[in-house]
Amino acid sequence: MVLRRIRLILPVQLEGMGRHEHCRVHATKVSLPGSDTYEYVRPLIFGEPADLPDGIYALTFDGRSIPSQHLNEGWVIRGAHGSSA
DSSP: OOOOEEEEEEEEEEEETTEEEEEEEEEEEEEOTTSSOEEEEEEEEEOOOTTOOSEEEEEEETTEEEEEEEETTEEEESSSBOOBO
């Protein structure tokens, strides 16, 4: 049983605060041993609009929606294993 890690850049959608924006995320895709299941860890959001207001957003990529908070020009990822700033 081998734990596999792949670093990816994925297109994402941000929805919240009356906005629907597209940007990208750096994340590590980690396969779980003995299954076809995987998780994304240490997501780092980038390329979002400079005028994005602070608030709660749904970060959607690869069929997953993760609650996230934009705060003081950085991000707190609520539903993943990691955060970005």
